[in-house]
Amino acid sequence: MQSQKFIVDAMLGKLARWLRILGYDTLYSNNYEDWKILKIAEETKRVIITRDRGLCIRARKKNLECFLVYSSEDLIDILAKLSKKYKIDLNADPNFSRCTECNGVLEKIDDNKWKCTKCGKEYWKGSHWRTIENTLIKARSKIKNNESRAISSS
Template sequence: MVLNMDSAASTLNYKFVVDAMLGNLARWLRILGYDTLYDKNYQYWKILEISKREGRTIITRNSHLAKKAYKMGLSYVLIPKGINVIETLIYLKQNGVINVEYPISPIRCTVCNGPLEKFDIGKWKCSKCGKIYWKGSHWNTIQKTVIKVANSKLYDDGEPIKSK
C-alpha cells in the first residue's frame, strides 16, 4: 500500500526512514542512491518524529506504524509480508516509490547513509564515517541485482505474477 506519494516529484528526491524490520532494504536503497535513515533501535515514535520533521517517507511492514503515520498525515509505504528484499525493491519500483536505473554509481554509504566522495579511480570514501568503497568483484553482483530489479514485476494488471 502506497499513500501520500507525490507522483509528480522526482523519485530520486525522496528521502526515507525505514523501520527496524527492514535493515537490508535500507542498505539496498542506499546502494541505489536514496537518502535512507535506518537504525535497528528506532522506536516507532522516533520514526514518526523523523518523518514529520524531515519530510521522509516511512517504509514499514508494521500495520500499526502505518496506521499512526496515516493518522498524522505522513507519507508511508506498508510493505506486504512474505516478500524478500529484492521483491520489496521491485514492489517499490512498480508502485512508483523508487526509480531503478542502471548502471548505478556509488553515492551513499551503506553503513551510515553519508555521501561518498571519489578519491581515486574506482574508489570512494564516506565523508561521514570514512568507510572506503571500491569496484571489486562484488560490484558485478550488485549491478546484476539492480538490472533484475529494474526489469522485473511482482504483479501484472493487479494480479500477482507466479514464480517459475
C-alpha cells in the same frame, strides 16, 4: 543525488542498505522506536518504509507517506514496488551512492574508489558489484514482467 528521502524501520536494514547504494538518503537504526520514526518522518518529510502494520496506520493518520512491506515479499519484489510507486531509479552508480553504514555522501577518490565523507569508510567497485547489478536487473525485469501481464490481461 536522489531527491526522495526515506526512513526504514528496524526490520528492514537490508533494504536501507540497498536504498543507500541507489543514492537515496535513507535513515535507519534498529533502535528507532515507532514514535521516533513518526517524528523524524514528519520533521524531515521522509517516506516511512515498514513491515509494521500498526506503525503504517499511525503514520497515515498523521498524513505521513508510508509504504508497507509484506513478510512474503523478497528484496526483488520490494525494490520493484518501490521503484514503481516512488519512481526509484534501479540503476546503481557509485558516484551517486551513499554510505551503506552511516548514510553519508560518498566522495570519489580515484577511478575505482570512493570514501564516505561522514565516517571515512572506503568503497570500491569489486566483484560484489556484479551481484548488485544482477539484483537490480532482476528487479527491473520484475517491473517489466508485471507491466506486460497488466497489458495482456486488459
